[in-house]
Amino acid sequence: LAKTTQPISMDSYEGQEVNITCSHNNIATNDYITWYQQFPSQGPRFIIQGYKTKVTNEVASLFIPADRKSSTLSLPRVSLSDTAVYYCLVGDVGIRSGAGSYQLTFGKGTKLSVIP
Amino acid sequence: SQTIHQWPATLVQPVGSPLSLECTVEGTSNPNLYWYRQAAGRGLQLLFYSVGIGQISSEVPQNLSASRPQDRQFILSSKKLLLSDSGFYLCAWSEQVNQPQHFGDGTRLSIL
Numbered sequence: 001l002a003k004t005t006q007p008i009s010m011d012s013y014e015g016q017e018v019n020i021t022c023s024h025n026n027i028a029t030n031d032y033i034t035w036y037q038q039f040p041s042q043g044p045r046f047i048i049q050g051y052k053t054k055v056t057n058e059v060a061s062l063f064i065p066a067d068r069k070s071s072t073l074s075l076p077r078v079s080l081s082d083t084a085v086y087y088c089l090v091g092d093v094g095i096r097s098g099a100g101s102y103q104l105t106f107g108k109g110t111k112l113s114v115i116p
Numbered sequence: 117s118q119t120i121h122q123w124p125a126t127l128v129q130p131v132g133s134p135l136s137l138e139c140t141v142e143g144t145s146n147p148n149l150y151w152y153r154q155a156a157g158r159g160l161q162l163l164f165y166s167v168g169i170g171q172i173s174s175e176v177p178q179n180l181s182a183s184r185p186q187d188r189q190f191i192l193s194s195k196k197l198l199l200s201d202s203g204f205y206l207c208a209w210s211e212q213v214n215q216p217q218h219f220g221d222g223t224r225l226s227i228l
Binding site for chain 1: 152157158159160161204206208210213214215216217218219220221222224
């Protein structure tokens with residue numbers, strides 16, 4: 001399992017760009033990198049997914065260096081409604097075979113607080 | 117479009133009682149299905165996943181079981197609940213492996 005490491009929390013002012021980095025040193029060749037956003041008492045919501053280089057959609061960008069051992073979620077000009085927990089997830093079930101169970105966890109995520 | 121339904125939203129159960137949480141997906145066929153649990157202030161832990169009818173994989177030993185009686189129906193069960201089973205239970209689906217997962221609204225389970 002490609003364990004992920006993220007900062008526990010971040011603060012940002014409204015209108016600023018926010019970059020959240022996730023480390024995944026032992027990412028496997030078949031693993032994709034996916035980011036989710038979660039508000040309290042709700043299920044996580046998909047933000048963006050990538051495999052390498054840069055991916056951009058209408059809400060975020062995802063930067064992945066060539067070695068793929070980290071990734072950075074970039075949120076342009078955050079607003080108060082972007083206050084949430086952001087999870088980086090690497091890999092998925094069913095990819096790995098062999099001994100041992102495949103434990104897929106989201107980790108504790110990064111709690112982003114946007115300040116007015 | 118695809119939708120996922122999970123119920124009930126909240127549930128309070130006594131220790132030792134049985135449990136059945138249901139999740140259904142609409143608008144897709146043969147999805148991958150997942151059950152997660154999230155303890156307060158913690159990340160999500162995968163409990164079970166299924167890649168097809170009757171195919172259930174368990175990720176952690178526990179007091180819970182899962183079943184997939186129909187293509188788009190995923191059920192989480194327990195014969196006797198423990199205090200440690202309290203938490204926020206989330207069901208999710210994806211088109212296939214390595215595709216984004218889409219989550220339901222969750223069930224807040226409290227064991228008394």
